[in-house]
Amino acid sequence: MCVCIPVCRQNRKNCSERNGDTVMATQKTDESQPTSKTPEKTPPEPAARLPRWKKLLFAVVVLFGFFIAAEIVTRLVFLIGGRDINRYRLRTRQETKNPGEFTRSRFMAHPFLPFAPRPYDERTIRIPRPLIGKTLSYSYRNNSLGCRGREVVVPKPKGVKRILIFGASTTWDGPNDETTWPALLEKELRKRYGTNKIEVVNFGVDGGISPMSLIRFALLGLDLEPDLVITYHGANDIFLFCYNNLKGDYTPFVESIRPDLPMPLQYRLPRFLMASYVVTLVTHRIDRGGFQYHLSREIYPNFDKYEDQKGDGIQKIDYFLRNLKTMRGMAREYGAGFLGATFHWMHGNDTTQRFNARLRKFFDKEKIPYADVDNKLPKKDLSVHVDEVHFTVEGLKRMANIFADKIVEENLLEHGKTETDSND
Numbered sequence: 001m002c003v004c005i006p007v008c009r010q011n012r013k014n015c016s017e018r019n020g021d022t023v024m025a026t027q028k029t030d031e032s033q034p035t036s037k038t039p040e041k042t043p044p045e046p047a048a049r050l051p052r053w054k055k056l057l058f059a060v061v062v063l064f065g066f067f068i069a070a071e072i073v074t075r076l077v078f079l080i081g082g083r084d085i086n087r088y089r090l091r092t093r094q095e096t097k098n099p100g101e102f103t104r105s106r107f108m109a110h111p112f113l114p115f116a117p118r119p120y121d122e123r124t125i126r127i128p129r130p131l132i133g134k135t136l137s138y139s140y141r142n143n144s145l146g147c148r149g150r151e152v153v154v155p156k157p158k159g160v161k162r163i164l165i166f167g168a169s170t171t172w173d174g175p176n177d178e179t180t181w182p183a184l185l186e187k188e189l190r191k192r193y194g195t196n197k198i199e200v201v202n203f204g205v206d207g208g209i210s211p212m213s214l215i216r217f218a219l220l221g222l223d224l225e226p227d228l229v230i231t232y233h234g235a236n237d238i239f240l241f242c243y244n245n246l247k248g249d250y251t252p253f254v255e256s257i258r259p260d261l262p263m264p265l266q267y268r269l270p271r272f273l274m275a276s277y278v279v280t281l282v283t284h285r286i287d288r289g290g291f292q293y294h295l296s297r298e299i300y301p302n303f304d305k306y307e308d309q310k311g312d313g314i315q316k317i318d319y320f321l322r323n324l325k326t327m328r329g330m331a332r333e334y335g336a337g338f339l340g341a342t343f344h345w346m347h348g349n350d351t352t353q354r355f356n357a358r359l360r361k362f363f364d365k366e367k368i369p370y371a372d373v374d375n376k377l378p379k380k381d382l383s384v385h386v387d388e389v390h391f392t393v394e395g396l397k398r399m400a401n402i403f404a405d406k407i408v409e410e411n412l413l414e415h416g417k418t419e420t421d422s423n424d
Helices: 004-032 052-081 181-193 210-219 235-240 271-275 277-287 291-308 317-333 350-366 393-409
Strands: 093-095 122-129 134-141 161-167 198-202 228-232 337-341
Touching (some): 052 277, 161 181, 181 393, 228 317, 235 350, 271 277, 317 337, 317 350, 337 393
Parallel strands (some): 161 198, 161 228
Antiparallel strands (some): 122 134
């Protein structure tokens, strides 16, 4: 017992010391904590969120600012580099009351042609003419054959004299269907012959070339029982002579045409947007590869380079003349006459002069009557021209008269056999 007492006391002492440490630690902890009487601090309220419309407005302002900056930089680059933004713009625009026409091309794929005009297509296109400083409107409606103008009755009514005219945009050309030179030629011939039994069918196609006319004549034109066939080709064919590897079927040119593509964005966007250099470059990039791009960016600009080629610049003209000769042969085989023509340029150059000289020589050799349009129309006359090859309404009237004079002079409609409609 005597031994145990000190031990217990010692244990109690140690326990007291440990308990004391615990109490002190508890007191310190209590002191570090606020008493219940101390008010708690209120946490800061989160910042108010912007309304969605303000966020959208801010994004629009930022994007607009970025666009303006990009526009300024782009214009400076073009200005310093002396580059022309018009090289990146398409030459034509279109307007239509049918929204579907904005996504559908004026042309369509064809099993035997690089492209073909769309039957029953009706719209207005706007074409800038920088030479006269205006943008002109052209309203048209195609018939079931894709030809501009009214329907053609088959079989041909008795006593009717029917003329088919093949060409490109210079044949298709006219503010409306009644002011194309084929339509004006019909009116003039009816007046001169005193009968309404004369019909002129306009087979002109924008961007057309002579092999296309050859195929359309064989597959469509012969069914119309023509009495006379007229061709007015030149500009688009001579453009293609810049291809040193051009073949008789006009490849590689026709291989690059995609008529099945939708209408280019540059056709569909509002005109005011196309004033922007940035929009022009972006849409140009998207549209490239299509038919319009190929013509405006690869074909037309090469015209000035003809003189730099090996040869005389028209070394491929034999393909063109062969197409005309074949059309003439088909016309004769089916009992129709044939009338050729030289091609008129407002200014022209040595290449165009050689081109027309070869045409005259060819027509004389083959004994083909032709209208010498190049010599009949004046040069550098803005009363006749809206650009290098297309015409004003006055120019279209003069074209009609030139062909009417030649038809009457050569008696190509056999005036004595043309019947007068007693019901006229």
